[in-house]
Amino acid sequence: MKTARIMLFLVAVGALSLMVPAATNADSVKIGMHAPQTGFAAADGNSAILGAQLAVEQANASGGVNGRQIELIVYDDQATPKESVPAATKLASSDRVDAAISGSYSGATRAAADVFQSYKIPYISAYAVHPGITRTGDYVFRSSFVGEVQGRAGAKLIGERLGVKKVSVLTLKNDFGKSLVAGFTEAAPLFGVDIISEYEYSIKDRQFGPVIAKIKDDNPEAIYATGYFFTAGPFVSQLRAAGVDALVIGQEGYDSQKFIEIAGKAANGVIITTSLDRDSDNAETVDFIRRFEAKAGYKVDMVAASGHTAVKALVEAMRKAGSTERDAVRRMLHEVSIEASTGTIAFNTLGEVKKDAQVQIVRDGEWRHHSVISDSVLLAPPDQ
Amino acid sequence: MLFLDLFVEGLVQGSIYALIAIGLTLVYGLLRILHVAHAGMFTLGGYLSVWATNASGSFVLSLLAAALAAGVAGILVYRLCYRPILHRPPHVALIASIGLYVGMEELFRLFFGPYGMSHTDPPLSETVGFFSMRLKYAEIAIMAGAVALISALAVVVNKTRLGMAWRATVAEPQMALSCGINNDRIRDLIFFIGSALAALAGAMVALVNNYAEPTMGAVPAYKALAIIVLAGLGDVGGTLLAALALGVIESFGTIYLGKALDRDAIAFAFMIVVLMLRPRGIFGKG
Numbered sequence: 142m143k144t145a146r147i148m149l150f151l152v153a154v155g156a157l158s159l160m161v162p163a164a165t166n167a168d169s170v171k172i173g174m175h176a177p178q179t180g181f182a183a184a185d186g187n188s189a190i191l192g193a194q195l196a197v198e199q200a201n202a203s204g205g206v207n208g209r210q211i212e213l214i215v216y217d218d219q220a221t222p223k224e225s226v227p228a229a230t231k232l233a234s235s236d237r238v239d240a241a242i243s244g245s246y247s248g249a250t251r252a253a254a255d256v257f258q259s260y261k262i263p264y265i266s267a268y269a270v271h272p273g274i275t276r277t278g279d280y281v282f283r284s285s286f287v288g289e290v291q292g293r294a295g296a297k298l299i300g301e302r303l304g305v306k307k308v309s310v311l312t313l314k315n316d317f318g319k320s321l322v323a324g325f326t327e328a329a330p331l332f333g334v335d336i337i338s339e340y341e342y343s344i345k346d347r348q349f350g351p352v353i354a355k356i357k358d359d360n361p362e363a364i365y366a367t368g369y370f371f372t373a374g375p376f377v378s379q380l381r382a383a384g385v386d387a388l389v390i391g392q393e394g395y396d397s398q399k400f401i402e403i404a405g406k407a408a409n410g411v412i413i414t415t416s417l418d419r420d421s422d423n424a425e426t427v428d429f430i431r432r433f434e435a436k437a438g439y440k441v442d443m444v445a446a447s448g449h450t451a452v453k454a455l456v457e458a459m460r461k462a463g464s465t466e467r468d469a470v471r472r473m474l475h476e477v478s479i480e481a482s483t484g485t486i487a488f489n490t491l492g493e494v495k496k497d498a499q500v501q502i503v504r505d506g507e508w509r510h511h512s513v514i515s516d517s518v519l520l521a522p523p524d525q
Numbered sequence: 526m527l528f529l530d531l532f533v534e535g536l537v538q539g540s541i542y543a544l545i546a547i548g549l550t551l552v553y554g555l556l557r558i559l560h561v562a563h564a565g566m567f568t569l570g571g572y573l574s575v576w577a578t579n580a581s582g583s584f585v586l587s588l589l590a591a592a593l594a595a596g597v598a599g600i601l602v603y604r605l606c607y608r609p610i611l612h613r614p615p616h617v618a619l620i621a622s623i624g625l626y627v628g629m630e631e632l633f634r635l636f637f638g639p640y641g642m643s644h645t646d647p648p649l650s651e652t653v654g655f656f657s658m659r660l661k662y663a664e665i666a667i668m669a670g671a672v673a674l675i676s677a678l679a680v681v682v683n684k685t686r687l688g689m690a691w692r693a694t695v696a697e698p699q700m701a702l703s704c705g706i707n708n709d710r711i712r713d714l715i716f717f718i719g720s721a722l723a724a725l726a727g728a729m730v731a732l733v734n735n736y737a738e739p740t741m742g743a744v745p746a747y748k749a750l751a752i753i754v755l756a757g758l759g760d761v762g763g764t765l766l767a768a769l770a771l772g773v774i775e776s777f778g779t780i781y782l783g784k785a786l787d788r789d790a791i792a793f794a795f796m797i798v799v800l801m802l803r804p805r806g807i808f809g810k811g
Binding site: 178179180181183184186187314340341342343345346347348350351352353354355357358371374375378379382383384399402403404405439 | 527530531534535537538631634639640641643647650652654658659660661730733734735736738739740741743744775776777779780783784787788789
């Protein structure tokens with residue numbers, strides 16, 4: 142009995158030791174990263190890390206930064222602020238990273254942004270959407286959409302592109318869902334979209350029976366449903382099983398092959414706004430998708446492309462600045478324009494990017510190009 | 526008919542809760558342990574059934590395999606985790622149980638990967654219409670299965686020698702032992718049955734959502750605790766009724782109270798109201 146417990150303990154210690162990063166090299170350029178490796182968001186964290194690692198490998202193969210190799214130091218934040226703050230503090234004070242990225246969700250990223258700002262370390266949020274993140278300070282950047290901006294793109298997609306007016310809204314009760322719906326609701330009247338009903342759900346929900354029964358009763362033409370692949374997959378599958386055939390419009394949280402695996406045939410016809418165009422003929426995007434799928438062994442997703450983009454932006458700024466001095470990198474980030482897998486990235490005064498929204502649709506079990514929304518007024522990120 | 530739709534959706538959800546809560550209430554009745562790690566058996570059942578269905582093509586066989594494997598895992602949990610600390614105060618077992626559950630979540634992640642698993646070709650996914658409703662065969666199977674299994678269990682507990690032995694072990698373990706009842710064997714059996722039922726619930730949830738994930742037991746872990754308290758601890762029939770009632774209340778509450786109260790908060794608000802009126806639970810005696 143005692144031996145069994147000792148064995149179990151040793152196995153646990155062994156498993157933990159795998160997570161401790163290898164000894165760091167004093168000469169290297171250090172980029173810190175926090176992302177969920179355990180907990181409910183571990184799948185997204187895993188993709189973001191693989192994307193970031195790929196960017197580091199590519200940068201090192203082409204000479205690193207001024208001849209110095211780049212090292213990525215990753216800590217688990219479980220997608221919660223209570224883990225991201227110690228992770229960020231450790232990266233800043235004990236690893237003394239030159240710059241950092243977030244491969245995590247909004248809650249964790251907002252909290253960590255404060256830490257990096259106070260240490261004056263350039264920090265890029267790869268895919269967290271909350272508007273408060275970049276307002277933390279001048280060292281904080283975001284290489285993806287603000288939630289509100291993507292929500293506005295959704296309203297334009299539904300009202301103008303698809304010509305659908307009667308819409309039910311499903312809000313995921315976290316920073317992601319709420320900021321998307323705020324943008325959607327704000328822009329809906331501009332495109333004649335009438336929101337006939339609104340529902341909320343928690344990130345733990347996987348069974349949507351009651352909400353679907355009510356939506357069926359409301360009989361909308363489209364459903365603007367916020368969520369991640371692990372909530373949207375069950376939702377769409379249950380929706381179609383209940384006989385509701387309204388259009389489903391999602392966002393970048395759906396953007397994973399896993400969504401299609403979960404929803405099965407019900408996924409076909411679902412349309413989302415996102416940052417990655419899988420049918421792009423942009424050489425950078427094509428190259429990224431090929432390399433990522435070879436490295437990861439599964440199909441590319443938006444989160445992976447975002448992790449890759451964030452690292453690429455930092456490396457580019459360090460190379461252009463000719464140093465890893467933090468203030469120089471911060472200033473250079475405002476000047477560089479980078480061709481990345483998620484589009485052309487240039488940061489505004491607040492540290493936000495202005496770019497087109499990609500629209501993807503599921504056809505025959507694959508994410509495919511639907512259209513692009515480019516509207517520089519509607520999609521303008523906040524600049525103060 | 527929105528009313529009917531909501532009512533039936535509530536029954537489906539309640540049936541799942543019932544299958545999970547039964548094991549918990551049996552274990553509590555027997556050992557006075559709040560067996561939080563029970564939700565790990567639910568997750569184990571979900572993963573094993575998806576994996577085995579994809580590998581073998583037979584859902585029925587996979588259900589049996591998942592129930593059997595989780596049942597054996599349940600016995601191991603009792604023997605390796607709880608039995609050595611039975612003489613300690615109850616909170617020791619509770620803490621061990623929570624630790625075990627957290628450990629199991631991470632083991633699932635290490636073993637099956639962070640992305641969760643889905644059926645490549647989900648069985649029972651055809652639908653059938655009743656009045657205005659459409660239900661998956663899987664949802665009908667959940668309701669029928671839960672009621673049949675739990676009724677059968679109630680008969681076993683109340684009418685058979687085995688049930689008598691179980692009740693004797695609950696009431697007077699020492700006396701039962703003197704009468705030739707093997708306490709350990711009864712406890713093994715209870716952990717086996719409870720864990721197997723939780724695994725079946727996990728398998729059915731993984732089927733309806735077409736998704737098994739490491740954290741899928743997190744909500745059932747505490748929802749089931751609310752149900753067994755509601756039902757009056759240790760009551761099999763009462764647990765079924767309380768679970769169904771909670772499912773239906775949540776279903777209507779999600780729609781009509783959703784703005785004010787979270788779905789999960791509804792369960793606990795209901796529990797608080799019931800306990801204020803009936804401190805020993807709806808079906809608790811005394």
